[in-house]
Amino acid sequence: MKEIIAIIRPNRINATKRILMDNHFPAFTCRSCLGRGRKNADTELVAALMEAGKLPQDVIGEHFTEATRLIAKRLFTLVTSDDLAEKAVRLIIEANQTGNPGDGKIFVCPIAESYRVRDGEAADEIF
Amino acid sequence: MQLIRAIIRPNKTNEVITELLAAGFPAITKMEVYGRGKQKGIIVGNIQYDEIPKEMLMIVCDDENKEDIVKIIIRTARTGAGNFGDGKIFVSPVSEAYTVSNGKPEL
Numbered sequence: 001m002k003e004i005i006a007i008i009r010p011n012r013i014n015a016t017k018r019i020l021m022d023n024h025f026p027a028f029t030c031r032s033c034l035g036r037g038r039k040n041a042d043t044e045l046v047a048a049l050m051e052a053g054k055l056p057q058d059v060i061g062e063h064f065t066e067a068t069r070l071i072a073k074r075l076f077t078l079v080t081s082d083d084l085a086e087k088a089v090r091l092i093i094e095a096n097q098t099g100n101p102g103d104g105k106i107f108v109c110p111i112a113e114s115y116r117v118r119d120g121e122a123a124d125e126i127f
Numbered sequence: 128m129q130l131i132r133a134i135i136r137p138n139k140t141n142e143v144i145t146e147l148l149a150a151g152f153p154a155i156t157k158m159e160v161y162g163r164g165k166q167k168g169i170i171v172g173n174i175q176y177d178e179i180p181k182e183m184l185m186i187v188c189d190d191e192n193k194e195d196i197v198k199i200i201i202r203t204a205r206t207g208a209g210n211f212g213d214g215k216i217f218v219s220p221v222s223e224a225y226t227v228s229n230g231k232p233e234l
Contacts, residue, residue, distance in 0.1 A: 005130075007156055008227065033185075035156035036144075070144075070157060075185075089225055096227045103227035105154075105234075107187055109130060110222055 001111040001124075002085040004092070006076040007035060008104040012096045013074050019095040020078070025088055028078040034070035039101050073104065079111055081124075128221040128234065129193045131186045134160060135204040135214035140182045143203045150199055152192065156185040166211050181214065187221055187234065 008016060013030060020028065049055045080088050089106055096103050116123040135143060137159075144155055161178040168177030188196055197216055205213050224234045 002222070006227075031158065033156050033158035035154075037154050039153075070155075073156065075156065075158065089223075093225060093227050093230050097230060099228055101228055105187070106223075106225040106227060107128075107130060107221045108223040108225075109219060 001079055001114060002082055003077065003079050003109045003111045004085060004088055005107045005109065006092050006096075006104060007033070007073050007106075008076055008092070008096045009102070010072055010074050013076065016076060016092060016095045019091050020088070023087070023091055025078060025080065025084075025091070028076060030074055030076050033073055033075045035073045036070050037102065037105070071102070079114065128187055128224055129190060130219050130221045131184075131188065131193065131196055131200075131216060132219070133184045133186075133200045133204070133214060133216045134162065134181045135184065135200070136206070136212065137180055137182045139204045139206075140184065143184065143200055146199050146203045147186075147196065150195065152186065152188065152196055152199075154186065158183050158185075164212065164215070179212065187224060189234065193218060 006016075010032070017028070020026070046055065076092070078088060085108055089108065092106055114123050115121065133143075140157060144157070147153070147155060160181050160183045162181055163177040163179055168175050168179060170176075184200070186196055197218070200216060223232060225232050226234075
């Protein structure tokens with residue numbers, strides 16, 4: 001089994017959910033996080049946009065701190081079988097690609113075992 | 128590639144992130160977590176506080192940078208010899224990494 005960890009833009013989460021659902025990947029876990037890539041965030045640009053009223057001040061300001069310059073992202077996790085991992089990665093890229101830096105990263109990690117809590121059985125197949 | 132997950136004190140994260148940036152490791156993901164360690168949380172009188180707020184840093188790096196990053200986190204997040212609650216660092220393998228913006232299979 002493989003765990004796919006995708007760090008993506010918050011506003012692409014609905015598109016990602018939809019494309020995965022359409023292609024029979026219904027199960028996922030998602031949570032909000034803050035992050036930074038190789039490029040630093042341009043705090044001056046964001047401040048200028050917020051002053052011009054093009055960005056909502058409350059949401060961005062809360063998650064965008066000058067000291068560490070982290071940007072709000074969503075951490076999207078799903079576990080699939082080995083042979084489906086590549087397809088899932090391709091779908092996530094398709095749903096999130098805008099061509100700009102900051103689209104996110106996808107990591108694929110091995111999972112040794114998985115269990116279903118409901119009956120305590122080892123679940124080779126997640127669903 | 129390796130995935131480094133460090134669970135550290137919230138008041139140390141800024142310092143750790145700044146140190147990592149200075150050492151040339153800018154990419155990082157941070158999230159708030161709650162947990163307890165070997166000491167079963169903090170016990171005050173009869174009350175046990177076992178959901179202590181921490182922050183988790185996630186860093187994916189090449190194998191050769193792993194030790195540097197772990198050393199920087201340990202050096203910066205430590206509050207002093209023998210203090211409980213400074214955190215833990217876990218390192219696990221990552222088999223593939225993709226950049227969404229260009230779809231390339233590289234970090």
